[in-house]
Amino acid sequence: MKKTTFFGAVAAATMTAGFAAAGTLDDVKAKGFLQCGVSTGLAGFSAADANGNWDGFDVAVCRAVAAAVLGDPQAVKFTPTTGKTRFTALASGEIDILARNTTWTFSRDVDLKFTFVGVNYYDGQGFIVPKELGVSSAKDLDGATVCIQTGTTTELNLADFFRTNNISYEPVPIETNAEALQQYLAGACDTYTTDASGLAASRATFENPEAHTILPEIISKEPLGPLVRHGDDQWADIVRWSLNALIAAEELGVTSANVKESAMQAGNNPEINRLLGTEGNLGEQLGLSADFAKNAIAAGGNYGEIFAKNIGESTPIGLARGLNAQWTDGGLIYSPPFR
Amino acid sequence: MSDTHAQTVAYVRDTMLPEQAPPSTAAGPIKWMRDNLFSSVLNTVLTLLSVYFLWLVLSLVLPWVWYGSWTATSLKECREVVADLGLAHGAACWSVIGERYLQLIYGFYPAELYWRANLAFVLMIVALAPVLYPNLPRKILWFSALYPFIAFWLLWGGTLWTPVVAVAGFVLGYFAFEALYRLAGSLVGVIAAILVPVIWWLLLAGPVANGLASVLPLTIETVESAKFGGFMLSIIIGVTGIALSLPLGILLALGRQSDLMIVKAICVGFIEFIRGVPLITLLFVASTLLNYFLPPGTTFDIILRVIIMVTLFASAYMAEVVRGGLAALPTGQYEAADALGLDYWKATRLITMPQALKISIPGIVSTFIGLFKDTTLVSIIGLLDPIGLTNTIRADSNWNGIVWELYGFIALMFFIFCFGMSRYSMYLERKLKTGH
Known part of the structure; x- marks a missing residue:
């Protein structure tokens, strides 16, 4: 009897939880914060x-989504x-x-059953070497010892690169980035390989x-982006279009400084009007308020502002836009239209 | 005879000379050095080599530590300051510790609530004192028994009724035991003492606590587990693990020696399974696998899960240490206890276990120290213990690239705790020594 009650309770808990998990948006709204x-x-x-x-x-991506959904970037x-x-x-x-510089790959998308909602940083794997080694191309690294972080895509890329170029190397597997840098600086390996953004930083x-x-x-393509679980397309759409709103805002010249003003009333540019909710009902279609994009942009600025503030050339990280420039400037950052 | 007497022979001294200090080569530091450092040619050579080696190490380390900068606000600034000193091997950037030591101690615990963590720590010392030093009044032990609940309330906050109803479970179990022990014997009593609290906690405790809280809230601000970190987290996991693993380990050791087949099989199976699995595997089970098994949306606190795993892990090792102590007792002790007519529990409690525990003290304390140091493994599952925090601190662009200062500080803190435990165990061994 007791056992039945207990299992019954567990089953009931499972079912209610199952229903609750059906809509991440409702969950987040009920909780009042984004995890x-x-x-x-x-x-x-x-x-x-x-x-x-x-x-x-x-x-910043998390804060933008929180602002879009809940209206508060601190939630x-x-x-x-x-x-x-x-x-x-x-x-x-x-x-x-999950917004954790995670590379969008086939198996993560398909086999692990996640939905990558977009790309917020196009990275690629590079090599750093001491100048005194006298190497000017990765193809000269025949026989080199290479420090590499385990459990990441970089390990496989490295093997592929050396195999296609028919040169040999000796891997030195290391757990964390900090440890790898210490080993590299101490001369335990000739070169260290990881994402080029990480190397520059x-x-x-x-x-x-x-x-x-x-x-x-x-030597590799590392498109990094936020991802969500399979099976909740509405939630994936919300995250995807919150990210796209930041990208479109940069393209359209909407910044954290002028977004409030532009969202007051409809302006001349219909795309801006649709983005900021002064025209059309895009927010409603997503199940959010009309000003969701305005909130997302106001949270930390548009894509360009976020880039400049956190990793841009004026920061100690000092990354150039490169591939991550807007498509209008010859980069790959491109948002589908808001219409 | 009489002509050798002092009065008859003028040149014979008739008083004792006062004692003189021994020659400088046979006393004080010089004698000590002659005896211990330069007693033979080989020893002299070894001494000189050791001194040279020490000098080599210290001449590098001490200036690095001593001239370190406490004022720079970033690694870059610190390097400039240090470069101005013109030292051959640079100097430390201690200002990262100065800036982040509160975070290394408390994690992300809200600053205005630090007093709660501090109070919990002070009360922990009060609660531990009567356990560690038997001369103190025994009544403090009641406080020690209640301390875990007080600490839980202080650290996590929320309503006071949660720990109160948890304690009520133990009280109910005690009364169930007392009532049924008289009526139906000890086995039924023990079973009731286990079942009644479990039923209480699973089914009734939640509603009762909520009901009481709605009448009289008695709440303090809640702090969620994600905010816990630093040494506070290490100490919470370590101390809880230590406090729970000793009694569990003793029970497992007794179970393994038991004649009851099922009890023995369960204990042996548990101990061998846990010892055959690395702790990090158990932590992964706690952090990721349990999430799949439990219904989605269940909030089973991650720190609680880790504490359970760490405790189970340590108790398996503890069981083997205690079993070693039991095995080392002469059979005569067991026979003598039987001959006195003591039943199993009395014999264990009064005769065998105290002696077995005394023999096992070094092993027990080693397990404790190991357990405390193992708490740093939780950084691998994303909890921000001191080691996990080093990564977070390095992610701050001001301090990106700093390594030795952080690890040095953490090592020093761990050394203080572990050395303290080790010295206490030596004190305890001396005190309990009976083989004169």
């Missing part, structure tokens, strides 16, 4: 300051995830969205950055 998975710490992308406030390029709780726990955290429903922290150079070859 966002970020990296435990990656300079420029997600970092907590001395007071425990999170900030960074990936964090986010961050779950620090490691490379090993990130996917289970998302799959099990512990987090609503790390090089800037060296005592003597001029003594190291990043080789010109980019």
Whole structure:
């Protein structure tokens, strides 16, 4: 008897939870905050300051989504995830969205059953070498010892690159970025390979950055973007179009400075009007308020502002826009139209 | 005879000379050094080599530590300050510790509530004192028993009724045992003492706590587990694990030696399974696998899950340490206890277990120290213990690239705790020594 009651209770709990999980949007609204998975710490992308406030390029995506859904960019709780726990955290429903410089790959999208909603940073894998090694191309690295982080796509890219170029290497597998840098600086390996953005950021922290150079070859495509679970298309749409709103805002010249003013009343540009909700009912179609994009943009600025503030050339990370410029400037950042 | 007497022979001294200090080569530091450092040619060579080696290390480390900057606000600024000093091997940037030490201690715990964490820590010392030092009044032990609930309330906040109804479960269990022990014997009593609280906690405790809270809230601000971090997290996991694993380990050790087949099989199976699995695997089970098994949306606190896993892990090792102590007792002790007519529990409580525990003290404390250090593994599952926080601190663009200062500070803190435990165990061994 007791057993039946207990299992009955568990089954009931499972069912109610199952129903509740059907709509992430309703869950988030009921909770009153967005649960966002970020990296435990990656300079420029997600970092907590001395007071425990999170900030960074990936964090800004979470804040924009929170602002779009709940109207408050501060209504986010961050779950620090490691490379090993990130996917289970998302799959099990512990987090609503994962914004943790995660590469969009076929198997992650299809096999792990996630939906990548877009790309917020186009990265690629590069090599850093000491200048005194006298290497000017990655193809000269025959027989080199290579420091590499385990459990990431970089490991496979490295093997592919050396195999296609028919040269040999000796991998030195290392767990974390910080450890890999120490090994590299101590001379335990000839070169260190990871995402080029990470290499540039790390090089800037060296005592003597001029003594190291990043080789010109980019050996892989690493489109990094936020992702959500399969099976809740409405939620995926919300995250996708919150991100697109930031990108479109930059293209259309809507910034955190002028977004309030532009959203007051309809202007001359119909696309801006639709984006900011002064015309049409795009927000309603998403199940959000009409000014969802205005809130998302007001949270931290448009894509360009977020880039410049967190990882741009004026920051210590010092990344150029490069591939991540708007398509109008020859980059790959491109938002489908808001209509 | 008489002509050798002092009075008859003038040149014979008739008083004792006062004692003189020994020659400088046979006393004080010089003698100590001659005895211990330079007693033979080989020892002299080894001493000189050691001194040279120490000098090599310290001449590099001490200036690095001593001249470190406490004022720079970023790694870049610090490097400039240090470069001006002109030291051959640079100097530390201690200002990162100065800026972040509160975070390393409390994690993201709200600053205005630090007093709650501090109070919990002070009360922990009060609660531990009577356990560690038997001369103190025994009545404080009541406080020690209640302390876990008080600490839970202080640290996590919420309504006071949650810990109160949790304690009520134990009280109910006690009364159930007392009532049924008289009526139906000890086995029924024990079963009731386990069942009644479990039923209470699973089915009734929640509604009762909510009901009481709606009448009289008695709430303090809630702090969620995601805000816990730093040494506070290490200490919470470590101390809870230590406090729970000893009794569990003792029970498992007794179970493994038991004649009851099922009990024995369960204990052996548990111990061998847990010892055959690395702790990190259990932590992954706690952090990720349980999420799949539990219904979605269930909030089973991550810190609680980790504490349970760490406790189970440590208790399996503890069981083997205690079993070693039990095995080391001469059979005569068991026979003597039987001959006195003591039943199993009395014999265990009064004769065998105290001796077995005394023998196992070094092993027990080693397990404790190991457990405390193992808490740093939680950084792998994304909890922000001190090691996990180093990564977060490095992600701050001001401090990106800083390594040794953070690890040095963490190592020092861990050393203080572990060294303290180790010294206490030596004190305890000396105090309990009976083989004169």
